[in-house]
Amino acid sequence: MSPADARLTRLQAPIAGDLERMRAIVLEQLSSSSAAVSDMTDHIGRFRGKQLRGSLVLLSGEATGNSTDEHHALGAIVEMIHLATLVHDDVLDGAMVRRRVACVNERWDNQVAVLLGDFLYARAFALSTELSSRLCSRLLAETTRRLCVGEIEQSAGRYDFELSQEQYEKIAGAKTASLYAAACELGARYPGGNHDVGAKMRAFGWEIGLAFQIIDDCLDVVGQEEVVGKSVGHDVEDGKVTLPVLWTYAGADDATRARIRDAYTLPGVEHRAARLREVCDLGPGVAYAERRAAELVEQATARLRGLAPGAARDALEGMGAFVLERRW
């Protein structure tokens, strides 16, 4: 077990029982009287994943003294929305391997992956409408809209090597950090009220989520598939110019810039990420991106100071450290 794995296990330990309850709700929601549907949801039920977003709901509730009986369902809803985005991302990316289980779109086809993602979104919203407060439905419908806008803007900005860091962070924030932010706000505020703490936890979630995405983008250009556990190099194949590449490109001479663009765009190039690593030194760009992620985690952690000391607050701090040291 890597140090990052060990840290995650340790920081989720105080909520292990809650995570089990949350997971049971997810599995119950995935079940269907339709054999065709169950066949697929049984398959994706194996994508347990790190459950970071669900953990953030539970830990934010605990750390702010705001846990309710419905927090397990809140965590389950957030995890289901995340699952839906993964299933649709797999269609988008044509990704072949996710978490070492064949992707839905490989085992069945794109058609069914689109429908399964829609089914997961619908289940998540349906469950949210059964809760005692409407805050969850409201926050998550709005968040889902933002996730989509972020993905659409990312798609529109492909092959744009002149993207500013601010624009990059805005897009990465919308497509990833917004769900982390919603998870933390929901944990701290549900069923309602608690606005100041909610805003603080929302900002915490945003920064942690953005740091997560920056590290994800670094792993995609320099990570090894066997360690990351999902296909890597997709951003380059797909024309996504992420922070380590933007930084490298900005500081490169004209000849190197042309070679970087060629690695992304020249027809017939196989293994574009490998080619990119050959034509430029991504090391300093990755180091820069990692420093930016560390800075975000530091800002996030500072926001926790007002909370009562305890296991939940410690675990939230640990979440920041995990995001920085993870290699998968």
Next chain:
Amino acid sequence: MSPADARLTRLQAPIAGDLERMRAIVLEQLSSSSAAVSDMTDHIGRFRGKQLRGSLVLLSGEATGNSTDEHHALGAIVEMIHLATLVHDDVLDGAMVRRRVACVNERWDNQVAVLLGDFLYARAFALSTELSSRLCSRLLAETTRRLCVGEIEQSAGRYDFELSQEQYEKIAGAKTASLYAAACELGARYPGGNHDVGAKMRAFGWEIGLAFQIIDDCLDVVGQEEVVGKSVGHDVEDGKVTLPVLWTYAGADDATRARIRDAYTLPGVEHRAARLREVCDLGPGVAYAERRAAELVEQATARLRGLAPGAARDALEGMGAFVLERRW
């Protein structure tokens, strides 16, 4: 203008102003501060369509004496969910032309069509969470789940020539009629209560929606693209064995059955629907399916008898007639 067009114009006339308000809400919801998103939503804003589902919300409200200020938003939400399913269907079908406007997945690509559909669903749910009653969110989250299950089951049942009429209707009902049923129930019940009338209008919507789908399936095998205004013959390309074909297959001799299967499955066949029409006489199967649709419309219309006479009830009756006579 065809008789069906004239009928639709006539039956929507009493709610023309309401439909304008409904449409304004849809367009407002499609707008986005993101240029990349607006660019796409401007495009799909041209898919005005027949607005049958939104009309059913408004007319069911009027006919049951249950119109509220929020009925325009209810209609807009139902239309947006329908739009989302169309956008995702286009990915599923690889359809090239919808309503004589290039489909989203042709003009951009599948990636963006998936995201745009997700965006539309999210907008629809977000708007529903702003209404005064939760009934809309609840009913539509559950309905969306059913739509997906219907589509998934249809996908799982492709190339199944032994499908019973009951199974066919269950699937067609889930993927199409459930949104018609929800539209009518919502119109009659929102913000809540009114259970008996709601159940009756729900059954009305289900039958009208199922009849609509049966006619749609007939148009796909025997309709002309220039009249229908969207690509036809897709069901055969896609392995969907619909009621007119099931009926024809069930009554055919072994040699004809083999030729029908070949029209669907033999590699290299172009224009499979045309081939299908060559190898068997679909006329009696289409006539059978049309009779079944007429029977459903008759059942539906009978349910309106308890409602107060008036323009809205007449328009609901006219909706049934329109569904049967439309050729697009």
